[in-house]
Amino acid sequence: DDNRQSASATNATELSLVLDYTPNTNHTGIYVAQSLGYYAEEGISLTIVSPPEDGADALIGAGSVQLGISYQDVMANYLASSTPLPYTAIGAVVQHNTSGIMSRQEDGITRPRAMEGHQYATWNQDVEQAMIRDIMAYDGGDYSKIELVPYAVDDEVAGLRSNAFDCVWVYEGWAVQNASLQNFAYSYFPFIDYDDSLDYYTPVIAANNEFLAKNADTARAFMRATRRGYEYAASNPSDAARILVEAVPELDAQLVAKSAEYLAGKYIDDASEWGYIDKDRWARFYQWLNDNGLVETTLDVDAGFTNDYLA
Amino acid sequence: MKHAPSDTTSRKAKRIGIPLAVVAGTIICWHLAIISGLVPNFLMPTPLQVAQALASDWQLLASHAGTTLVEAAIGLAAGVALGFVAAVAMDRFEVIYLALSPLITISQTIPTVAIAPLLVLWLGYGILPKIVLITLTTFFPVAISLIAGFTSVDPDTVNMLRSMGASRWDIFRYAKLPEAADHFFSGLKISATYAIIGAVIAEWLGGDAGLGVYMTRVRKSFSYDRMFAVIIVISALSLMLIKIIDILKKICMPWKHTERNE
Amino acid sequence: MKHAPSDTTSRKAKRIGIPLAVVAGTIICWHLAIISGLVPNFLMPTPLQVAQALASDWQLLASHAGTTLVEAAIGLAAGVALGFVAAVAMDRFEVIYLALSPLITISQTIPTVAIAPLLVLWLGYGILPKIVLITLTTFFPVAISLIAGFTSVDPDTVNMLRSMGASRWDIFRYAKLPEAADHFFSGLKISATYAIIGAVIAEWLGGDAGLGVYMTRVRKSFSYDRMFAVIIVISALSLMLIKIIDILKKICMPWKHTERNE
Amino acid sequence: MAQAIPTPTEQTALPAIEGRNLEIRYDDTTVVAQANLHVNAGEICCLIGKSGCGKTTILNTLAGLVTPTQGSVLSFGEDVTGKPGSIGYMLQKDLLLPHLRIIDNAALPLLLKGQAKQEARETAARLFPTFGLEGTEGLWPHQLSGGMRQRVALLRTYVTGARCLLLDEPFSALDAITRADMRSWFTKVTQKLGLSALVITHDVDEAVSLAQRVYVLAGNPRLGQPSTIHAEIHVERNESPNGPFELTEEFLQAKRSVWAALQDNAQ
Amino acid sequence: MAQAIPTPTEQTALPAIEGRNLEIRYDDTTVVAQANLHVNAGEICCLIGKSGCGKTTILNTLAGLVTPTQGSVLSFGEDVTGKPGSIGYMLQKDLLLPHLRIIDNAALPLLLKGQAKQEARETAARLFPTFGLEGTEGLWPHQLSGGMRQRVALLRTYVTGARCLLLDEPFSALDAITRADMRSWFTKVTQKLGLSALVITHDVDEAVSLAQRVYVLAGNPRLGQPSTIHAEIHVERNESPNGPFELTEEFLQAKRSVWAALQDNAQ
Numbered sequence A: 001d002d003n004r005q006s007a008s009a010t011n012a013t014e015l016s017l018v019l020d021y022t023p024n025t026n027h028t029g030i031y032v033a034q035s036l037g038y039y040a041e042e043g044i045s046l047t048i049v050s051p052p053e054d055g056a057d058a059l060i061g062a063g064s065v066q067l068g069i070s071y072q073d074v075m076a077n078y079l080a081s082s083t084p085l086p087y088t089a090i091g092a093v094v095q096h097n098t099s100g101i102m103s104r105q106e107d108g109i110t111r112p113r114a115m116e117g118h119q120y121a122t123w124n125q126d127v128e129q130a131m132i133r134d135i136m137a138y139d140g141g142d143y144s145k146i147e148l149v150p151y152a153v154d155d156e157v158a159g160l161r162s163n164a165f166d167c168v169w170v171y172e173g174w175a176v177q178n179a180s181l182q183n184f185a186y187s188y189f190p191f192i193d194y195d196d197s198l199d200y201y202t203p204v205i206a207a208n209n210e211f212l213a214k215n216a217d218t219a220r221a222f223m224r225a226t227r228r229g230y231e232y233a234a235s236n237p238s239d240a241a242r243i244l245v246e247a248v249p250e251l252d253a254q255l256v257a258k259s260a261e262y263l264a265g266k267y268i269d270d271a272s273e274w275g276y277i278d279k280d281r282w283a284r285f286y287q288w289l290n291d292n293g294l295v296e297t298t299l300d301v302d303a304g305f306t307n308d309y310l311a
Numbered sequence B, C: 001m002k003h004a005p006s007d008t009t010s011r012k013a014k015r016i017g018i019p020l021a022v023v024a025g026t027i028i029c030w031h032l033a034i035i036s037g038l039v040p041n042f043l044m045p046t047p048l049q050v051a052q053a054l055a056s057d058w059q060l061l062a063s064h065a066g067t068t069l070v071e072a073a074i075g076l077a078a079g080v081a082l083g084f085v086a087a088v089a090m091d092r093f094e095v096i097y098l099a100l101s102p103l104i105t106i107s108q109t110i111p112t113v114a115i116a117p118l119l120v121l122w123l124g125y126g127i128l129p130k131i132v133l134i135t136l137t138t139f140f141p142v143a144i145s146l147i148a149g150f151t152s153v154d155p156d157t158v159n160m161l162r163s164m165g166a167s168r169w170d171i172f173r174y175a176k177l178p179e180a181a182d183h184f185f186s187g188l189k190i191s192a193t194y195a196i197i198g199a200v201i202a203e204w205l206g207g208d209a210g211l212g213v214y215m216t217r218v219r220k221s222f223s224y225d226r227m228f229a230v231i232i233v234i235s236a237l238s239l240m241l242i243k244i245i246d247i248l249k250k251i252c253m254p255w256k257h258t259e260r261n262e
Numbered sequence D, E: 001m002a003q004a005i006p007t008p009t010e011q012t013a014l015p016a017i018e019g020r021n022l023e024i025r026y027d028d029t030t031v032v033a034q035a036n037l038h039v040n041a042g043e044i045c046c047l048i049g050k051s052g053c054g055k056t057t058i059l060n061t062l063a064g065l066v067t068p069t070q071g072s073v074l075s076f077g078e079d080v081t082g083k084p085g086s087i088g089y090m091l092q093k094d095l096l097l098p099h100l101r102i103i104d105n106a107a108l109p110l111l112l113k114g115q116a117k118q119e120a121r122e123t124a125a126r127l128f129p130t131f132g133l134e135g136t137e138g139l140w141p142h143q144l145s146g147g148m149r150q151r152v153a154l155l156r157t158y159v160t161g162a163r164c165l166l167l168d169e170p171f172s173a174l175d176a177i178t179r180a181d182m183r184s185w186f187t188k189v190t191q192k193l194g195l196s197a198l199v200i201t202h203d204v205d206e207a208v209s210l211a212q213r214v215y216v217l218a219g220n221p222r223l224g225q226p227s228t229i230h231a232e233i234h235v236e237r238n239e240s241p242n243g244p245f246e247l248t249e250e251f252l253q254a255k256r257s258v259w260a261a262l263q264d265n266a267q
């Protein structure tokens, strides 16, 4: 028994995966697959590494890791660059864009146009501001009436409480769960309620192109194991949360549990299977970027992703 | 050693030529590293690409640089003033020395990100929290160097002044301060080097103008060429500041004839 | 001035009591600031909450602190060694001085985040890129201070040694080095202060262990109490390092009888 | 006994400076013990003794820079033990400030008294020819010879305007001619202004020709024998000499006494 | 002319040190011009002159620390212009290293020659009683008196083992008795070892009693008159004196000549 395991361990294919960020519930499936031995069963020995801030994509592109977590919007920048990064999205972690705008409940910012006259904490990014402008327009609001203030906190709830700003871009699976955990009275509305174009894939699993070309089977094996992990997380959120916290004890166990609960229904959601990337939805967002002049060169709206490694 | 210093034109040429040559050499190596494929071009632009970015973004960079320079200048001035006052007080009163020592060290070990929300809460989004952060960064080397300088005075010189009825202030002015000048300028050189980059980091706190803001924006949109362009601007401003300090030192310490006794 | 220094027990009590009192006072003020509502508790935990976090996460913190300490120690040692070698070479050869000066300044003005992916790409995800960054941070104050120290030697002392047939190395060893000791230790104090926080920042490069990793993770999961707990650990480690440097200084400079000539 | 020159401003009864029963220690070495000495107003005294016996230590104590472990220092009746500032003191090292030009080093005591820079410089500059320093006003200390530095230090002490001066080997780095010039200038100026002075010198001739009284300090503190005042020699001066004092019998006699006191101790 | 004491190791024909036609400047001030002087092997010469005239400057040049703008320096026939290290030099300032204990300061030249620390210390320690420094071995320089520091500096120079010594006012801070002791020790030791020395002193008696020849340097560089060797006085010594040399007619005569040369220039 022991011998077999160590033998399989030595024969295992070594893979590295770089996270997009600090470990969080977006990554639960991967930690589950790691912890429950799904990767080992596929003959894969996976190393999960944390990235330097905003450095994950470059590392995937440079091939110093084979795999990583990225986002469709972030990938757009790299793909539309004059020196594009050689990488491809091979699966969606969460089916829909789960981000939106959170605010204090008493301010009544329940829809985009209600942001008028309020302070919005901006990350100062063109894509981000274009999205706000976009949903404001859809909702009949005037973007110029929003007061932009720099985003300078880590804790959106604390920022709202201290009146550092009135509304802020958040991920429902994390900051919003934090708010309800703290019994903070908030309002929240998602972007996708106002514009379908903004229903892009965030986050995604991305892989180095050369790796994909040379090791298609390994990539498929990896995705198989990963899918099992996310399926487990979807059906056993509290166990999955426990596994994540065991692997990363610095995380707040309560927040992880609550977030896992929320995300359980979001990993697969309405898709046929975990990880599937809808061609039209992908293209619609990239078209929107092209239309709004948010990329350096015009994007090939059908490029940058594949479902080939899912099966 | 004791000859008339022969700062001939050839020597002057050396003083300007060598640094330029080194910078030029660095740029060439950088170029070669990329075209040889040692560094992938998508991670690092060539010097030429950076130059193009510099040229095309020139006006924007200049206006951001203005903001950063103002912050850095005010912050450095405040930091030096604070460092000076702290050092003098700590030299003068042992109680203050013992009391402030740990606080000063602690102040240098608190990461900006941790207190950024508090700073913004208290001081708003304007220039103020940035200046506070730059001041906090730059006062430290000055204070430490000055304290070391003050204590390096020959006690006999102090005795000589005391025998003339010199007050503590006189002793400070005529013995401690000039004696500490050497130390002070090395502290100042360290602080000045940190001033511009300190301003850039402070601008990551958030804000609408400044090289730090520009840098975050181009970084988040993954324009490596423009990111390296702004790094070059930061380095150039820092080198300029250091040069000014060097000149200041020469003016303030005329009794040190030669800079280096080669 | 010239009496026997009466480092009586009362004086010793002062040297330990005052810093402790100040730290205790700070903690009390902090507590009051929060319970009085001056600082909202959701932005800053009370000292008690932090103490609880420290107690509950003690083992985790200790293991992360071990990683950070190792990085900081190696980085500081390498930084001091590099700073020393650079300063000696720059003092010895003017060409090296002119060549390295701008490069050294530039090295301090490149923001870590900008080159982080490159560092990881070249040096991997391990301890190496972190040590490189700490080395880069800590070598600078040492180098600058030492250069100032070397040039502050009395030319007549050098003459005296030369008349004895002293080699350059002898002059370095018997005149320049001891003369620069004061400067060196003030540079070292600055570097040591930056070593731990430098390691923490370097760990933001990515990695799985170290106080920086811990800090990012608890920060991103909004645990302010644990974030302040780790800041306290960072400060405590830094104070410890500074204390070691102070002791080292006393051992290395026995001819300086009293630290302060109050 | 020397004739104290009465000055209108001071009560001549009280000594200009007096050390009473001084005991002075460094760490665990007692350098001076049971030393009594004084200088009357208008008087010049010399302090002489072997190298390392404690002369400078006594001057430091009289100047208030060192607090004796026992005994007290009085100046014109006032207790000045451990209180520097009222007595002019020229230390053994010249201690010119390296960052001030010679003229500013010389004018320093005036600046410390709050005089305007220009005025202080002018006052000091007027004395430069007297001290053979003309042409050095704008130089830095490191550009002067040893003897020149010593003369600047003497000038600086004189400029303090103190009525009582302590001089530690003030002429030791001067050549014979300059030395004689400075010495006769000093004698004249102290008489004219009614100054008092205690001068350390190693030159017995100099001591005898300058002083009304010569104190001989003796002991070997480094070998555990604290120094004390071993002898006090009164120099008798013929009121109307027919030639330089140095050629008189009184001079020779005083000189012999000092030598004897010195040698006496050397055995 | 003085009798050069022949030593087996050196060719006595060549001077131990010689300055030929020296011109020395600082910035725009010419301090010394057309100066010629030499010390024969086994000979002691003195250099005397007014404070600030350039004596130290000449010694710096002979020691190779300053390169003359004109002329050259030869030691035993070898050109040593601007090359320090072969000649023992005691500078006018004592320049003890503040971070070394007295014993290590004294042993420094041996350490520089590569001797083991312990051995060097022992060698130096053996000389401490001769210099009246017993008991000071473990102290720091700032704990010594001025005269003690000067003796450490002299000891240190002697310890170099150089065959030719340049001494800049080596006894100026010493009391008369210690001075006489040191001087007679020095005369004996130079004779025994066949050393050569050029000594700057301000004491004419000392110059005459030490030296076979006395050089008088004169000029006023700060007033635009570069100094040069104004006189060279040969001290005749009776081969078999019946009493101390200082009481002979030859001594008085030499002394008078030196004084005359000095005063001559003072006008």
Ligand SMILES: Nc1ncnc2c1ncn2[C@@H]1O[C@H](COP(=O)(O)OP(=O)(O)OP(=O)(O)O)[C@@H](O)[C@H]1O
Binding pocket: B002, D142, D143, D144, D145, D146, D147, D148, D173, D175, E026, E027, E029, E031, E049, E050, E051, E052, E053, E054, E055, E056, E057, E058, E092, E221, E222
């Ligand atoms: N480093 C220097 N820079 C400029 N001028 C100098 C320097 N050193 C000495 N001088 C000038 O050179 C002249 C001679 O100085 P030097 O020290 O040789 O005199 P000296 O004969 O030794 O005098 P003393 O007997 O007082 O020691 C003086 O006028 C002095 O001002």
Ligand SMILES: Nc1ncnc2c1ncn2[C@@H]1O[C@H](COP(=O)(O)OP(=O)(O)OP(=O)(O)O)[C@@H](O)[C@H]1O
Binding pocket: C002, D026, D027, D029, D031, D049, D050, D051, D052, D053, D054, D055, D056, D057, D058, D092, D221, D222, E142, E143, E144, E145, E146, E147, E148, E173, E175
């Ligand atoms: N700061 C000090 N610490 C310890 N001992 C000291 C200190 N200063 C002087 N001494 C000791 O005190 C004694 C007397 O020194 P002092 O300087 O008074 O002698 P001095 O008579 O002036 O000698 P000189 O004629 O050589 O100048 C010496 O033995 C010396 O070692």
Ligand SMILES: NC(=[NH2+])NCCC[C@H](N)C(=O)O
Binding pocket: A021, A071, A073, A074, A171, A202
């Ligand atoms: N545009 C994006 N998708 N950015 C991703 C950043 C996600 C991360 N949760 C943040 O708050 O910073």
Ligand SMILES: [Mg+2]
Binding pocket: D055, D056, D057, D092, D168, E145, E146, E147
């Ligand atoms: Mg003395």
Ligand SMILES: [Mg+2]
Binding pocket: D145, D146, D147, E055, E056, E057, E092, E168
């Ligand atoms: Mg001289």
